[in-house]
Amino acid sequence: MKQTAAKTPDTELSQFRVKGEIPVPVLINWLTSAAVPILLFFAGRAASTADSPFTAPLLVTFAALLALNSLVYLGIRHQTLHRRGFIGLITALFTFLVIQTVEDGSAIIWLFAYPPVIFYISQARVGIIACAGGLAALVFLFSPAGDLVFEPPYSTSFRISMVIVLGFEMVTCYILDQSRRRSKLRLLRLASEFEFAAKHDALTGLANRREGLEQLETEYQRYLRTQRPFSVMLMDIDLFKGINDHYGHHAGDELIRMVARTLRDQCRKVDTVARWGGEEYLVLLPETGPREALQTAQRIRAAVEAGSVEVDGHPLGATISIGTATITGSESIDRLLQRADEALYGAKSAGRNQACAATT
């Protein structure tokens, strides 16, 4: 089976979306379309009141930059740039709202919108750094030392409540975000476990028949495009019924696993090894001609013959019969499998513990 590169949970999480979950770029665009008219509204108010002369132009600039950030995203679809641009802009905007005492200082209430947004759209680490840094800056500005930098029009009781409530909100947002991420990660793991179970055989861990057929179909399509032949091997443990009857099903299962292990050891990474039925296996050998297929089959047959499992303290071995077939012309997968099966039947008829190549 082909292995995918190891991924970090964050990469996995960003690629996996639970049904109904709002994608980050969509949320950013929604927030931007809400923020732009709000900013323009407050800019209009600032222009007609005694607010600082910088307030209105700066609020308009923030609105324009936020809109530009979303428009650039809609043009080039660069998610990281979009997210980082938005985080940078809203962080600057909220800092401005605090130190510029917009709307007589009451605009500071908008700070409560920052933690949920930042935790939702960025990685937990970024959320923690942004919130902790923001809260530390607020504590400093509201302290007597901060009064030397600027004089906010807030009473002491308001400052204390603001810092405590904001801190409480940040911690709550962090906890909720962590549980959201954990549930998502758990779902992601469950999904990959289900996917593995749907494609693999529980006893041997090999690909199951359905997955084997799927890989066969993929290889067949490649063959039609490139005309590079591939081969299949069908194999079956010899006189397995007798082993079951004599030593019991548990010993039979151990032998089935031993053959599976041997096949995995003897085959290349690009080959697909599948459990085809009870004690039958299929091996798909990409880009392999009839001669190499038969050589591989002989090697596998010898390796199985040399192996054994321990049953009641005694070694128990088995042999297998193998039929190989190589795709030719425009024959179908069914026909190819039929020829491999006939070759397997030929190996059984010739006395078992044999590998036979199919005739065309």
Ligand SMILES: Nc1nc2c(ncn2[C@@H]2O[C@H](COP(=O)(O)OP(=O)(O)OP(=O)(O)O)[C@@H](O)[C@H]2O)c(=O)[nH]1
């Ligand atoms: N222990 C065990 N036995 C299984 C499993 N699946 C199928 N079998 C048994 O495998 C046996 C297959 O036997 P047959 O197909 O008659 O063939 P055979 O005895 O191997 O004889 P030849 O194929 O002619 O060499 C049956 O008795 C099944 O019950 C399994 O998962 N575990």
